[in-house]
Amino acid sequence: xxxxxxxxxxxxxxxxxxxxxxxxxxxxxxxxxxxxxxxxxxxxxxxxxxxxxxxxxxxxxxxxxxxxxxxxxxxxxxxxxxxxxxxxxxxxxxxxxxxxxxxxxxxxxxxxxxxxxxxxxxxxxxxxxxxxxxxxxxxxxxxxxxxxxxxxxxxxxxxxxxxxxxxxxxxxxxxxxxxxxxxxxxxxxxxxxxxxxxxxxxxxxxxxxxxxxxxxxxxxxxxxxxxxxxxxxxxx
Amino acid sequence: xxxxxxxxxxxxxxxxxxxxxxxxxxxxxxxxxxxxxxxxxxxxxxxxxxxxxxxxxxxxxxxxxxxxxxxxxxxxxxxxxxxxxxxxxxxxxxxxxxxxxxxxxxxxxxxxxxxxxxxxxxxxxxxxxxxxxxxxxxxxxxxxxxxxxxxxxxxxxxxxxxxxxxxxxxxxxxxxxxxxxxxxxxxxxxxxxxxxxxxxxxxxxxxxxxxxxxxxxxxxxxxxxxxxxxxxxxxxxxxxxxxxx
Numbered sequence: 001x002x003x004x005x006x007x008x009x010x011x012x013x014x015x016x017x018x019x020x021x022x023x024x025x026x027x028x029x030x031x032x033x034x035x036x037x038x039x040x041x042x043x044x045x046x047x048x049x050x051x052x053x054x055x056x057x058x059x060x061x062x063x064x065x066x067x068x069x070x071x072x073x074x075x076x077x078x079x080x081x082x083x084x085x086x087x088x089x090x091x092x093x094x095x096x097x098x099x100x101x102x103x104x105x106x107x108x109x110x111x112x113x114x115x116x117x118x119x120x121x122x123x124x125x126x127x128x129x130x131x132x133x134x135x136x137x138x139x140x141x142x143x144x145x146x147x148x149x150x151x152x153x154x155x156x157x158x159x160x161x162x163x164x165x166x167x168x169x170x171x172x173x174x175x176x177x178x179x180x181x182x183x184x185x186x187x188x189x190x191x192x193x194x195x196x197x198x199x200x201x202x203x204x205x206x207x208x209x210x211x212x213x214x215x216x217x218x219x220x221x222x223x224x225x226x227x228x229x230x231x232x233x234x235x236x
Numbered sequence: 237x238x239x240x241x242x243x244x245x246x247x248x249x250x251x252x253x254x255x256x257x258x259x260x261x262x263x264x265x266x267x268x269x270x271x272x273x274x275x276x277x278x279x280x281x282x283x284x285x286x287x288x289x290x291x292x293x294x295x296x297x298x299x300x301x302x303x304x305x306x307x308x309x310x311x312x313x314x315x316x317x318x319x320x321x322x323x324x325x326x327x328x329x330x331x332x333x334x335x336x337x338x339x340x341x342x343x344x345x346x347x348x349x350x351x352x353x354x355x356x357x358x359x360x361x362x363x364x365x366x367x368x369x370x371x372x373x374x375x376x377x378x379x380x381x382x383x384x385x386x387x388x389x390x391x392x393x394x395x396x397x398x399x400x401x402x403x404x405x406x407x408x409x410x411x412x413x414x415x416x417x418x419x420x421x422x423x424x425x426x427x428x429x430x431x432x433x434x435x436x437x438x439x440x441x442x443x444x445x446x447x448x449x450x451x452x453x454x455x456x457x458x459x460x461x462x463x464x465x466x467x468x469x470x471x472x473x474x475x476x477x478x479x480x481x
Contacts, residue, residue, distance in 0.1 A: 039269045045266075133269070133270060154259060157258040164256055
């Protein structure tokens with residue numbers, strides 16, 4: 001109703017023909033790409049500083065171009081391609097010091113062929129973990145559209161269970177009430193007066209938790225299955 | 237408690253717990269991926285313990301601060317009040333000193349009696365005459381008595397006597413000089429009386445007396461005197477006679 005949810009695979013197909021879409025996709029997946037490469041390398045990396053991330057980005061673009069929707073999910077496939085390219089890069093980097101270029105390139109080609117083959121075989125497997133990862137990436141992208149950062153959420157996230165529950169209830173009220181939800185999405189402002197009437201929560205309390213409530217609403221709408229609150233709701 | 241990695245930073249990750257709390261968690265980048273599930277310790281107990289300790293430390297700090305303020309405040313307020321209280325109502329160390337001085341005075345009187353009359357010609361004319369002329373004043377009970385040192389040079393020392401500020405310093409020129417300044421700092425009270433300076437040797441014996449008359453010493457009046465310090469004089473007794481009206 002409010003989110004015409006497009007699957008990742010559909011976005012990838014679109015990205016093949018549209019540079020804008022590709023750029024948006026890369027922008028949304030940058031943290032994911034970084035985390036995959038970091039986990040492979042085993043240290044924190046920064047864009048613009050570490051070459052491994054450039055390799056990761058080009059691997060992601062390669063995954064977009066070579067993705068076939070009939071064979072499975074994009075996330076698993078892209079991770080395999082990124083991992084394979086990063087391994088290529090690391091091996092190349094370490095061998096450059098000792099082995100001649102011809103020998104190295106031959107090895108690299110063999111390795112790439114093997115890994116690509118492996119990637120194509122593996123990416124068909126659906127993974128439950130991947131769906132959570134995808135949800136998180138999409139959630140982060142959604143919050144970004146609302147100018148909400150995770151650091152801000154850490155700062156304003158209520159520490160008390162009771163208060164958190166009150167804000168969750170407020171989020172549920174918004175989700176259940178189409179008019180309030182419509183106004184929120186249209187104006188990007190929380191209709192505090194309306195919620196106050198329904199929940200009998202003090203206006204100031206609602207104002208303090210405004211960002212957190214919006215974040216919960218977006219999580220529910222995005223169907224972030226990890227959250228208890230989303231379970232059984234299924235999002236929209 | 238289960239949590240999910242939402243964002244990875246250099247020294248910490250931001251996680252979302254299953255109950256919807258966003259937290260910073262110390263995991264170095266490179267060991268986890270976005271979307272990974274991890275188990276984090278519930279910080280409720282830890283936090284309460286920390287809070288408990290914090291509360292105690294804070295309470296102790298506040299208590300200590302209050303104690304310091306009370307002690308310092310009482311010391312300063314006592315000193316402040318002391319200068320405005322009549323000497324008779326403030327039995328202090330100064331009073332004990334005065335009683336000692338009285339004994340010394342008696343000895344001095346004895347000495348004076350034993351000194352031949354011719355010696356009086358050697359004294360400065362003004363000093364001895366003033367002392368004798370104010371014999372009646374000596375009979376009155378003094379408002380203030382205190383023995384003050386002449387050892388420190390060029391150091392201004394102040395004494396507050398019921399609104400009269402008596403300040404003095406030893407000037408080291410060719411001959412040592414005692415410079416005194418008397419100021420009536422009362423708003424409306426006029427002082428009628430005199431100030432007697434008894435110059436003393438180190439053993440407490442009085443060498444001479446200098447009387448400074450302050451008749452009709454109105455508020456704001458200032459009087460300055462310079463008295464030469466003779467050999468061996470190391471301190472002097474300040475005696476204030478008179479009344480305020």
